[in-house]
Amino acid sequence: MPELPEVETVRRGLEPVLAGARLSHVRQNRPDLRFPFPERFADRLDGAAVEAVNRRAKYLLMPLSIGETWVTHLGMTGRFTLDGRQLGEFEEPAPIGEKHEHMSLCATGPTGRTRVGFADARRFGFMGLVPTDRVEAHPWFAGLGPEPLGNAFSAAHLKTAFEGRRQNIKVSLLDQRIVAGLGNIYVCEALWRAKISPLKPAGKVSAARLETLTAAIRDVLTEAIAAGGSTLKDFANAEGGQGYFQHRFDAYGREGEACGREDGGVIRRVVQGGRSTFYCPACQRA
DNA sequence: ACACCTACCTGCCGGC
DNA sequence: TGCCGGCAGGTAGGTG
Numbered sequence: 622m623p624e625l626p627e628v629e630t631v632r633r634g635l636e637p638v639l640a641g642a643r644l645s646h647v648r649q650n651r652p653d654l655r656f657p658f659p660e661r662f663a664d665r666l667d668g669a670a671v672e673a674v675n676r677r678a679k680y681l682l683m684p685l686s687i688g689e690t691w692v693t694h695l696g697m698t699g700r701f702t703l704d705g706r707q708l709g710e711f712e713e714p715a716p717i718g719e720k721h722e723h724m725s726l727c728a729t730g731p732t733g734r735t736r737v738g739f740a741d742a743r744r745f746g747f748m749g750l751v752p753t754d755r756v757e758a759h760p761w762f763a764g765l766g767p768e769p770l771g772n773a774f775s776a777a778h779l780k781t782a783f784e785g786r787r788q789n790i791k792v793s794l795l796d797q798r799i800v801a802g803l804g805n806i807y808v809c810e811a812l813w814r815a816k817i818s819p820l821k822p823a824g825k826v827s828a829a830r831l832e833t834l835t836a837a838i839r840d841v842l843t844e845a846i847a848a849g850g851s852t853l854k855d856f857a858n859a860e861g862g863q864g865y866f867q868h869r870f871d872a873y874g875r876e877g878e879a880c881g882r883e884d885g886g887v888i889r890r891v892v893q894g895g896r897s898t899f900y901c902p903a904c905q906r907a
Numbered sequence: 908a909c910a911c912c913t914a915c916c917t918g919c920c921g922g923c
Numbered sequence: 924t925g926c927c928g929g930c931a932g933g934t935a936g937g938t939g
Contacts, residue, residue, distance in 0.1 A: 623932060623933090624932060624933090655915070655916090655933090655934080655935090656935095679932095679933080694933080695933090696916095696932090696933055696934080697916090697917095697931070697932055697933055698916090698918090698931090698932085721917085741916095742916080742917050742918065743915085743916045743917050743918085743933095744915080744916055744917080745915070745916070745933055745934075746933090747934090761934095786909085787909085787910080788910060788911090792910090792911095795933090804932055805931090805932060805933090806932060807932095851932080853931080873932095894910095894911075894912090895911090895912075895913085896933095897930080897931090
């Protein structure tokens with residue numbers, strides 16, 4: 622799944638085609654993704670104009686001319702296609718008309734007419750229609766922590782959020798109520814950069830380390846966005862954009878490899894909260 | 908409230 | 924070659 626950098630990459634791909642476009646020929650191919658589609662979803666989208674393509678955490682938000690905002694979460698395998706070309710490819714590109722395309726539509730806007738598809742093999746993604754003036758109050762958004770690239774995110778914020786917290790810092794950083802948009806890859810990468818042990822209780826990380834961590838999070842996300850996100854399952858002959866940040870992982874997915882700091886450490890994989898954590902026991906000791 | 912566990916779903920990969 | 928277990932970028936809902 623796409624984490625914040627991948628969702629942002631998708632947002633930037635959709636924006637030129639969808640912002641200002643009118644939707645038509647909306648087709649919904651099954652009743653649900655992770656959750657049921659909204660009532661009369663296709664009918665409500667049909668004829669609406671998209672006013673903007675925004676992102677909050679890992680959600681895409683498209684306010685529409687009908688006073689509702691079309692919300693999409695990509696889950697683990699969700700992806701949009703434009704004229705069959707994939708946007709923010711996280712896996713090998715699938716043929717046009719693939720079996721996992723669950724909705725599609727036609728967008729007519731400044732750049733002409735484009736076919737937009739949404740595919741999601743695992744169906745952990747979901748879509749909603751939320752009144753635009755009440756998006757912030759919706760359960761999906763009400764509890765979210767600050768954007769890690771925004772002004773509200775700071776070492777002081779983490780200090781407060783981690784106060785008295787005995788849970789390890791790795792799992793804590795995945796908690797979207799504390800900071801919104803990080804996922805398994807970028808948490809591992811940020812902790813490696815900050816030389817913080819993922820096993821350390823969140824409440825016991827020093828203020829100085831939280832300062833380093835805050836910068837590491839901003840840096841890794843910024844660099845990943847600039848690289849177009851990460852594409853995990855590599856492929857040779859891509860059409861359309863592919864992320865390149867996966868080539869710059871220092872920890873994620875590198876179990877058994879030498880740590881890039883050349884301190885003799887070897888990247889280890891452990892399981893925390895049911896998910897893999899990659900880290901260097903030699904340099905991530907703080 | 909917090910910490911922890913499980914479920915949701917399909918595809919791919921490595922081992923036997 | 925085929926089957927089987929393990930693993931995958933996320934979130935929600937339940938439990939003590």
